[in-house]
Amino acid sequence: MSGVIKSTLLAVAGLAAVLLSGCSASDSVASKPAPADQIKRGQYLAQAADCMVCHTAKDGSGAPFAGGYPIHSPFGVIYGTNITPDKEHGIGAWSADDFFTAVTEGITPKHRLFPAMPYASYKSMTREDSDAIYAYLMTKKPVALANKENGLSFPFSFRPGLFFWQSAFLKDQLPDVSSGASxxxxxxxxxxxxxxxxxxxxxxxxxxxxxxxxxxxxxxxxxxxxxxxxxxxxxxxxxxxxxxxxxxxxxxxxxxxxxxxxxxxxxxxxxxxxxxxxxxxxxxxxxxGDTPPAPQPLKTISADAALLKAGQRTYIAVCAGCHGLEGQGKPNVSVAMKGNSTLRDINPQNLIVSTLDGIAEQKFPNNVTMQEMPGFARTLSDLEMSQLVNFLRATWGGQAADVSAEQIKAFRSEKH
Incomplete structure (x- = not known):
């Protein structure tokens, strides 16, 4: 294979971390309505397949399935597309065959899809399930909304090169994460x-x-x-x-x-x-797995007492009002810090980022709401932030108090 082809393949394949782009049409479409039970099952499967997230404008502010969700990648911005039954901008002119091929192989009647449309996973979707999702989507109101132009430069925008990526990396089945037979x-x-x-x-x-x-x-x-x-x-x-x-x-x-x-x-x-x-x-x-491992008990961590004291002072000042002096949390206000999965993660990234950026209000089933958590990027220095993070990890996460001010600074500068 020549160097040109290799470089083109690599460039195109790099888009696998972003969303699918582009919807097209074919002339062959279903001529009669699908059975009600198939449509109902398709609605359930579309939810299970998480279709709305990538095909609805950010925060659900746009028409469902009409596209517009932006993903910012190293290659530029790319947008989720319109999959309503609109014949010009959506999938209204696609047949069930077209839909199945797009979902499982990444090929539409017009072009190949960037591999972040998760057809590498959907490859094993049954035809019955694909047809049900298609039947459900075709009952949605058509939205005449044009797909946004992706902000991708050549060669990342070169769709024909996807042939090589798809030939090399599409597998019939992903490896199992656990063992079981039930x-x-x-x-x-x-x-x-x-x-x-x-x-x-x-x-x-x-x-x-x-x-x-x-x-x-x-x-x-x-x-x-x-x-x-x-x-x-x-x-x-x-x-x-x-x-x-x-x-x-x-x-x-x-x-x-x-x-x-x-x-x-x-x-x-x-x-x-x-x-x-x-x-x-x-x-x-x-x-x-069918025989799950036992949850590991929280480890006791020895750390510099002065370091933890400094972090504790910051915690009491800016965190304890919501999360409690003992890290117990408050229902419908904030989660507990004690034994929190993010604090127990060996990688401190998510704790650092959420403390810097904050977390938006979260609404959950049964009228459960976690209130907005403010970010402290503007109120805490890198040193203060590292002391706080180390206090949290060592006290309630069983992790080493080894996060440096330099690490905080690096994440602070990466915010986009």
Missing amino acids: AEWQRGRYVTNVLGHCAECHTPRTMAGNLDLSQSYQGNPKLDRIGAPDITPSGLAARGWTTTDLATFFAKGVAPQGSAYGEMYPVVHFSTQHMSGKDISAIATYLM
Whole structure:
């Protein structure tokens, strides 16, 4: 293969960390309405597959499925597209065959899709499920909204080169994150690996932009400012998770280990909270395995007393009012710090970033709300922030108090 082809392949493949771009049309469409039960099932599957998040303007402010969600990547900005039945701008002129090919192979009637449309995971979607999702989408109100132009430069915008990426990296099935053979585990494997496409965020990527399957589900800190943590059985157990708590988290967004935030919040809001109890339990069973590891007890950490005292003073001044003097949290106000999964993560990134940037108000099922957490980037110095983070990690996370002011400064400067 020539150097030109190699470089083109690498450039195009790098877009795997961003959203699909472009919808097209074909002349062959369904001529009669789908059965009501198929449409109802399609609605459920579209929620399980988390379609709305990537195909609706940010924060749900636009028409559902009409596109416009921006993703900022190293290659430029790319927008989720219109998948309403509009024939000019959406998928209104697509047939069920067209839809299945786009979803599982990344090829539309007009062009190939950038591989961040998770067809690497959807590759194993059944035709029955694809047809049901298609039937549901075709019942939505057509929205005559043109797709936004992606801010991608050549060669990243060169779609024909996707042929090489798709030929090299599309696999029939992703490797399993856990061991199991039960019917619940088997269902969880399909819902997690295929419909939920969880590996797309929680697996790191290679230089070619494809999922690094040798590190499947081991986390991707480069996903965004808030990284995707390790959700292998051992990684979850190390942060105190159990199968039961995971199921609670997916259903309600809040568990003893904390609440959903960052990119996980819209997943719970638009997807998992709407899923059946059986499917939620199946996901949790698959992630932990039929024989899950025991949650690891919180470690006792020895740290410099003066360092922790300085961090404690800052905690009392700016955090304790919501999270409690003992880190116990307050219902409908804030999560507990004691045993919090983010504090227990060996990688301090998400704790640092959420403390710098803050977290928006979160609304969860059953009228549960976590109030807005302010960011402290403007009120705390790098040294004060590092002292606070170290106090939190050592006191309630069982992690070493080794975060430096330089690390805080680096994350502060990376904010976009």
